[in-house]
Amino acid sequence: MSSKWVIKDAGGNITNPCITAEESFVAENFEYYEAYTEATPTVSAAVTEKLWRNEELIETDMAAQTPDWPNRDNIIIYRAALRAWPASSDFPATRPVLGT
Amino acid sequence: MPYAFGAAAGGKTYPQYFITKSQTWVPPEDGNICIHVIGGGGSGAVGSTVYGAGAAGAYGKIASLAVTTAGSFTLVVGSGGTKRWGYNGVIDGVSGGNSTIAGTGITGTLTCGGGEGGIQSSAANAGGGAVSGSANEGWAGFSGGIGVVTGGAVGVYATGAHDTGTDYIGARTDAPIGGILMSRYGTICGGERGGNWASNMNGSATRLAIHGEDLCGGGYAYTSVGVNSFSGNGGIGAGAGGCKGNNYIYLHSGYGGHGIILIQYLPG
Numbered sequence: 001m002s003s004k005w006v007i008k009d010a011g012g013n014i015t016n017p018c019i020t021a022e023e024s025f026v027a028e029n030f031e032y033y034e035a036y037t038e039a040t041p042t043v044s045a046a047v048t049e050k051l052w053r054n055e056e057l058i059e060t061d062m063a064a065q066t067p068d069w070p071n072r073d074n075i076i077i078y079r080a081a082l083r084a085w086p087a088s089s090d091f092p093a094t095r096p097v098l099g100t
Numbered sequence: 101m102p103y104a105f106g107a108a109a110g111g112k113t114y115p116q117y118f119i120t121k122s123q124t125w126v127p128p129e130d131g132n133i134c135i136h137v138i139g140g141g142g143s144g145a146v147g148s149t150v151y152g153a154g155a156a157g158a159y160g161k162i163a164s165l166a167v168t169t170a171g172s173f174t175l176v177v178g179s180g181g182t183k184r185w186g187y188n189g190v191i192d193g194v195s196g197g198n199s200t201i202a203g204t205g206i207t208g209t210l211t212c213g214g215g216e217g218g219i220q221s222s223a224a225n226a227g228g229g230a231v232s233g234s235a236n237e238g239w240a241g242f243s244g245g246i247g248v249v250t251g252g253a254v255g256v257y258a259t260g261a262h263d264t265g266t267d268y269i270g271a272r273t274d275a276p277i278g279g280i281l282m283s284r285y286g287t288i289c290g291g292e293r294g295g296n297w298a299s300n301m302n303g304s305a306t307r308l309a310i311h312g313e314d315l316c317g318g319g320y321a322y323t324s325v326g327v328n329s330f331s332g333n334g335g336i337g338a339g340a341g342g343c344k345g346n347n348y349i350y351l352h353s354g355y356g357g358h359g360i361i362l363i364q365y366l367p368g
Contacts, residue, residue, distance in 0.1 A: 003121070004179050016176070016178065016197050016198045016200075017181075017194070017195050017196070017197050017198075017214065018140065018178065018179040018181070018182075018194075018195075018196070018197035018214075019122050019176050019177060019178055019179060019197045019198075020120065020121045020122060020177050020178075020179045020197075020358065021121060021122035021123070021176070021177070022121070022122075022123075025122050025123060025124070026122070028124075029122075029174060029176075036179075038182045039184075040185075043187065047187050047188075047348070050348050051187065051327060051348060051349075051350060054327050054348060054349070055327040058325075058327060
């Protein structure tokens with residue numbers, strides 16, 4: 001059950017964009033109202049994968065700059081693959097994998 | 101049930117009620133009350149153009165009103181504007197809701213408008229909520245602070261403050277400090293600090309700006325290299341900070357602070 005409501009007039013114009021109330025209160029005091037819904041953007045796979053790619057680059061940045069970091073050679077190869085990934089035919093279906 | 105906290109004076113307790121959800125309120129005892137009303141704050145905008153902070157809701161007050169247990173009041177509490185998020189493009193913030201009071205001994209409906217949502221434009225700032233309604237019962241108040249980079253604040257003694265481009269910290273309310281739970285005997289209190297900002301220099305993949313304290317604006321967030329960036333929520337009734345960043349970074353603006361109605365029984 002919604003706890004937020006949009007109040008309207010008879011013409012459908014919004015008179016109060018969002019109030020907090022039980023539905024019983026809204027029904028008793030307002031003739032025209034509807035449950036408030038929060039707009040959410042649609043995110044494509046390409047966007048979510050590019051965001052994942054960015055996060056991986058940030059998380060491996062310290063390793064790339066530290067000469068004795070464990071598995072550093074593979075991390076450097078992995079980072080190069082991450083950078084090239086968005087322009088490749090594997091994007092966005094197949095993520096690069098860090099070697100061991 | 102509204103939150104009720106008693107304030108003692110001269111051996112008698114004078115309750116006060118923090119109304120956070122719309123309701124019909126019947127005075128539990130005869131006496132004189134002070135009513136404080138605050139509209140909801142606007143949420144921040146997201147995008148790569150400017151910051152676009154939310155504005156604060158208006159503040160209004162009836163300093164003293166005689167009530168009896170036979171009276172009744174319709175109290176409507178405006179919500180804060182909900183946050184916006186996205187990963188590219190420009191999305192303006194959402195306006196806060198209006199808080200209103202009406203009932204026995206009050207002429208018409210008295211309104212404290214919600215603050216506007218943040219605007220992703222260098223040509224305009226979000227406007228603070230306005231006070232409206234008959235002044236017959238001594239109803240008076242002030243518009244909320246506008247939203248610029250950081251969220252606007254609720255003004256109790258003058259129009260609400262906004263950031264002036266000097267420190268970019270969320271605007272502070274002019275209400276006495278200590279937090280709203282320190283309110284007593286016709287005075288409403290607020291927080292001491294607006295929200296601090298977050299930017300690239302904070303390091304890590306996620307930028308988290310700080311929320312505003314009660315009645316104070318939220319901080320802004322900016323990043324060009326992170327993954328997530330969150331601006332700060334507004335405190336009660338206050339505007340949220342704007343969120344700016346490059347494409348392919350999740351940008352989240354803050355929520356506007358919810359409105360509130362505070363009813364205080366008065367000594368004497």
